[in-house]
Amino acid sequence: MQNRNSSFLVGNTRGDNVLRFDAATGNYLGEFITAALGGLKNPDTLLFGPDGNGDGKSDLYVASGSELGSSSILRFDGQTGNFIDVFIGDNPDTDEDETGGLIRPYGVAYGLDGNFYVSSFFSDQILRYNGTTGEFIDVFAQGNAQAGGLNGPNGLLFINNSLYVTTQGSVAKVNLDTGEVSADFSAGLPSQVLRYDSLAAGTTPTVFATPSPSPESLGFVSLLGLAVAKDGDLYVSDFANGIQRYDLETGNLVKTVSTNYTTETPPSNNFIGGLAFAPNGDLLTVGFNRTTEQGAILQYDTQGGSPVNLYEILVPTNPVLERPIGITFFPTESKLVFGTPGNDDLTAGVDLEAISDIVFTGAGDDKVDLAIKSYASNNRIFLGSGNDIIYVRNSDRAFGGSGDDVFDATDGKGGSRMSGGAGNDTFYLGSGDRALGGAGADLFVVQSGGDNLLAGGAGADEFQIVTAELPEAANTILDFEIGIDVISIRGAATLGISAATLVLHEIGGNTEISFGDKTLAILNSVHGLDVNMIKFSS
Known part of the structure; x- marks a missing residue:
């Protein structure tokens, strides 16, 4: 291995x-x-x-x-x-x-x-x-x-x-x-x-x-x-x-x-x-x-x-x-790792080295855990069909294929690119990554990190720009569509965030959503967003 x-x-x-x-x-x-x-x-x-x-x-x-x-x-x-x-x-x-x-x-x-x-x-x-x-x-x-x-x-x-x-x-x-x-x-x-x-x-x-x-x-x-x-x-x-x-x-x-x-x-x-x-x-x-x-x-x-x-x-x-x-x-070399037609559970350091590996999980509801190994990086993961889960680490490339997939970058170090493909996918974001939802109604969950580039792709997507705590840095949403996609904030009451305390600025053709002195999100090429369109929940 x-x-x-x-x-x-x-x-x-x-x-x-x-x-x-x-x-x-x-x-x-x-x-x-x-x-x-x-x-x-x-x-x-x-x-x-x-x-x-x-x-x-x-x-x-x-x-x-x-x-x-x-x-x-x-x-x-x-x-x-x-x-x-x-x-x-x-x-x-x-x-x-x-x-x-x-x-x-x-x-x-x-x-x-x-x-x-x-x-x-x-x-x-x-x-x-x-x-x-x-x-x-x-x-x-x-x-x-x-x-x-x-x-x-x-x-x-x-x-x-x-x-x-x-x-x-x-x-x-x-x-x-x-x-x-x-x-x-x-x-x-x-x-x-x-x-x-x-x-x-x-x-x-x-x-x-x-x-x-x-x-x-x-x-x-x-x-x-x-x-x-x-x-x-x-x-x-x-x-x-x-x-x-x-x-x-x-x-x-x-x-x-x-x-x-x-x-x-x-x-x-x-x-x-x-x-x-x-x-x-x-x-x-x-x-x-x-x-x-x-x-x-x-x-x-x-x-x-x-x-x-x-x-x-x-x-x-x-x-x-x-x-x-x-x-x-040593010069970087890639190893091919293949799953089975069934449900696979692949763990870095056990089933794959997770350094510049290329993984095809195939059909089934698969799970790939790269984050468990602190040294994992530069992998390419093709999840195929099924409802899959992947934990990315560092500069990884993950492709969901079809199915309702979950991408988790919570323990990642940044530099990863996650692509959901078809299906209603969920992205738990860390810092410094890129996430593309693809076709389907996708959910992007911002956590304590930030500085991510997000694109929902086709379908009605939800961008949860705050989840119980403020992100360290603003996240950028590249393709938000008013009337189709949704901006949401979870834990708003505890943080004191409401339509009255949230500020929207149109700067350089983009809309910035701010709370206090912190910019929470930047919506590229968006004009006319009303703060009352944002969904607040406890």
């Missing part, structure tokens, strides 16, 4: 292996790639990319090594973790460096040109390779030891045709006596987010962001991971502490999220690694204690497409995590 959507991988830098964890419980599921397999060393970055062994599945590309000659990109089977090959690496039997001078690879990304980009941390370069063969093409970008330059490149991420890069603010220095390469911070260069808007080699980047040190840090900034959320904003992890959230359009800092899980007062005693968004929109990051280097994994719940400020410790400090940095989720 379990699919890979419910687990994620962590690059265990000091363990030279890749570990797998359950995303819902945080339980450790074992090694996905065993220690030193294929020569794996310091696996800081993990990326699922094109099929490398002909099985038609996405495979895992892992940055490995920290020295000239041994730095490489290794490729592993994305299903089993078995070693496939050295995708990018130096051949010790030749005088040529086939990597183009790769030293301590960190960020990796596939470009829109089909080529493979790697940040070479200890040469202050971004190197470009053939995306199919791994052959070195050229030096895409080179550091210049100046502010705004590629100084200590870390994470790479392509967004809207541009390449975003985090820099540490260091300059690579070579010890002439030993040949050892190190990161030099003596120039005092800033850690920044750079953006390359052209894929021409030698392009000068734009500085996207130059943050100040977090109050919870030790007084420095070292930007690392990059990820884009459902809200469209860019999230950047700071190794020193904190996650920065930026507006991609303006570059403005929206907020900083704390990652200090080790101390009650600043400074923090932990560092932070990469970022990864789960299929349900939650944000995960890895961290480790500065003293012991034992790691933990933090999770930020999502509300309205944006991670909230407060984290939960998904995986408490665990010695199996040895200075972890990289983190990634």
